[in-house]
Amino acid sequence: MSRSDRSTRAMHQALPPALREAVDDFAEHLSRVRNRSTHTVRAYVTDLVSLFDHAVRMGCVDLAELDLSVLRSWLARQRTTGAARTSLARRAASARAFCAWAHRAGLLSADVGAALASPRAHRELPSVLRADQAAALVDGPTRRVTPTDNPPAADLPNTHGAPTNPARTGRAAGATSGEAAVPLRDRVLLELLYATGVRVSEACGLDVGDVDHGRRVIRVLGKGGRERSVPYGAPAQRALNDWLRRGRPAMVGTHSGDALLLGARGGRLNPTTARQIVGAYAEAAGLPRTSPHGLRHSAATHLLEGGADLRAVQELLGHSSLASTQIYTHVSVERLRAAYRQAHPRA
Known part of the structure; x- marks a missing residue:
């Protein structure tokens, strides 16, 4: 305490x-x-x-x-x-x-707090990575992974049902050692954080059955118990394939349960450890100090810069209010202004 x-x-x-x-x-x-x-x-x-x-x-x-x-x-x-x-x-x-x-509840005769004013909170613009910086961060673990042929998603077990527990059936064919499985875990963590923009707690809370390989979406339980489906792309799918076929079976233990991402002792990956992983790979890539929330900011900004609708980004991020999502439009405008000042002769 x-x-x-x-x-x-x-x-x-x-x-x-x-x-x-x-x-x-x-x-x-x-x-x-x-x-x-x-x-x-x-x-x-x-x-x-x-x-x-x-x-x-x-x-x-x-x-x-x-x-x-x-x-x-x-x-x-x-x-x-x-x-x-x-x-x-x-x-x-x-x-x-x-x-x-x-x-x-009848404890107060009047709502005395309704007239209570408060200072408008100053919201600093979140720092975001450029697209090439985000790619360098996410690709960091691949330098520690031996390239393999990735099986198609259809060859993976049906994760909508009860997944097979490799701790009971023995190590799966093609599974690697626990030490070699760590970069596979790191790779899928980084891919999912950037591809989906989910919160680190949401990523660590994923179960194997929350991944729909056929539709390339994950089922996320967000704040307030609100559930949403978030799509991901082909690079994240390849990382998931490798992790589920070769990485997770090597790290799974008696306390793993259905957790998708595992820690060194076989339990569910802790958000604090996930933050350390992101920070370590950012430092190794020579990038500014980055956190999982920084990857979330970057994903939202890049979506909007790529033409995504603000309401769609709100749904992807799991924001209950559009006002929370609108801050990313300010980030995009600031980048536009910076480019204008740098490039226009009369800026």
Whole structure:
């Protein structure tokens, strides 16, 4: 447990029972009704505990005493202690969400957070790789892989059914050693991240049965439990073929289950390890510091620059709001401006 988590828990325990119960009930609502992730629920709880700790210091010991002045005072204190605009915007959103829920639940006589304003969060343009840089990154593992004939997708097992577990049947024919399987795993990870633009947690959460080789799509479980199908191209298919035929059977173990991507000990690949893999290959290729999210940014930008529809990119990325996708149009415009300044004689 981190120091901030311990501090939040201590403040939570020190709250009056009514406020502590309200925080716990809201957290349960977020988790069970809204189907929010553990990380999202933790962020909301941290913000609310901070708000109620401030309210108690102001003499507000009952939820019914919570009003707009307390909310504004809390945000003002956050700003004076150096909180960034993005943090202030998130905390204000947490307060508004809680107040709306508490009003619906009958805990507040009015939705006191509805009038709470917050600073517009400054959104920096994401850094993206050029197409040639992304290709160099994704091709990095191929320099460690012995070229082989890739079997057609039709020759692969039917992954819509229950996949055969090589741990029970023995190593598949043509399987390589565990050490040699690592670049095959790295290659398919990089190919999928760039080809589909999925989040690293979504890529690591894929099962073998989530891959439809015939239609070249993967079934992804995104934020809020929303499921979507995302297509991928021929290079990713070749990487998948190699990994499933030669790589995964060499790394599979008793704890592998149906996980598509495996770690060194045979369990499901951890997102932290996946980030390290991407960073290591970017460094080896002499590229700027890159993360899986950077590959996601790059995939979205290259799709739009290639003429893809904004709504289609929204669906591919799994954004619930089009506003989240529109930032990539700004990236494309910035690139256009840079090219104009460099090339036009009267720029």
